[in-house]
């Protein structure tokens with residue numbers, strides 16, 4: 001028998017932007033909430049891969065998203081941990097302060113966080129998820145829950161519960177910070193011997209698979225749900241990085257003492273499983289600014305390739321049904337793994353949309369747990385009212401946006 005370590009109302013799997021927002025929202029609703037995270041810190045890609053730009057807040061002209069995305073900014077700003085705000089409300093965060101404050105915020109709300117714990121198979125009874133088995137240094141444990149929110153980014157719980165999904169790859173990267181470069185010597189050399197400088201640099205870029213040392217290198221066609229493929233990616237990215245570094249140390253003036261100060265703890269993963277849900281958001285929905293009766297977020301961001309807010313001026317809804325898996329009850333999805341096609345997911349995976357689906361999932365789970373109904377049967381109007389009560393923007397009665405600026409040239413932002 002696997003020991004039951006805890007029984008809660010809402011269990012959140014994954015402590016990235018979506019999982020943090022889900023746990024905050026559920027705890028604010030008074031639900032007994034537990035968040036389980038496999039690593040030793042919260043933040044997901046924000047802290048593990050230093051994805052510090054909270055993008056997707058606006059529509060290219062002005063801010064649209066509010067709710068927890070704004071609450072977190074309000075909390076971090078007095079600590080000096082928010083930089084580069086733009087007209088759309090996008091901002092950067094200090095990843096170390098984010099780690100610290102995310103766990104403090106949850107503690108203040110009475111939510112429990114369990115780090116260093118991997119959520120494995122779900123506990124499934126009568127067609128509903130009723131908790132998860134976990135693995136940690138303490139061994140295998142069972143955590144029972146009325147509702148589970150899968151905010152694992154890869155849809156791990158839904159996958160293991162047998163839900164259908166699509167899995168397509170997007171660029172994978174390994175962030176690296178370099179120290180010890182004498183920039184002045186490098187610059188002087190570039191001016192004295194521009195051809196030789198370009199030759200040495202070009203060879204470093206070739207050795208590092210198309211990116212200069214310290215710049216984001218993108219590896220394609222990696223199935224991040226396959227540990228062998230992930231191992232290969234980690235190995236190749238690091239091997240090529242050091243090959244390029246050794247070349248620069250040997251040939252580029254100013255790089256003789258250069259070192260890789262750190263490679264970031266997590267690979268940067270952009271897409272993987274997109275779970276089959278009651279409604280799958282399409283790229284056409286976003287581009288047509290489609291509205292839904294079961295809207296849980298009104299957003300305007302759009303990301304194609306690496307260019308954000310193009311087209312600009314969008315005004316679309318995220319429907320609740322894209323968080324409700326088709327095949328199973330007791331489970332909600334939040335963040336990158338929500339039901340969507342590949343292109344729509346490219347936008348919905350941005351941090352501000354992940355905060356939005358997380359917040360909606362947290363409130364929905366609290367409502368379902370309290371009312372003893374399946375998430376698919378909760379009163380959506382009540383969910384919407386609670387979301388507005390928690391400060392989210394739904395374009396509901398009485399909620400207003402800042403007027404469009406008279407100079408309507410869209411701002412320029414690119415994803416990293």
Ligand SMILES: Cc1cc2nc3c(=O)[nH]c(=O)nc-3n(C[C@H](O)[C@H](O)[C@H](O)COP(=O)(O)OP(=O)(O)OC[C@H]3O[C@@H](n4cnc5c(N)ncnc54)[C@H](O)[C@@H]3O)c2cc1C
Nearest residue numbers: 014016017018038044045055119152153268269335336351
């Ligand atoms: C290189 C890169 C650059 C990007 N640039 C930007 C940008 O500039 N701006 C922007 O807004 N977005 C950007 N994005 C996208 C954005 O960072 C992610 O899509 C977003 O963080 C997804 O949030 P999430 O909460 O769904 O997942 P994640 O941030 O991936 O968090 C998931 C969490 O779940 C945990 N977890 C997973 N499985 C389990 C399990 N089985 N048990 C327990 N815990 C588990 C993970 O450890 C992690 O903490 C970028 C992404 C990448 C990779």
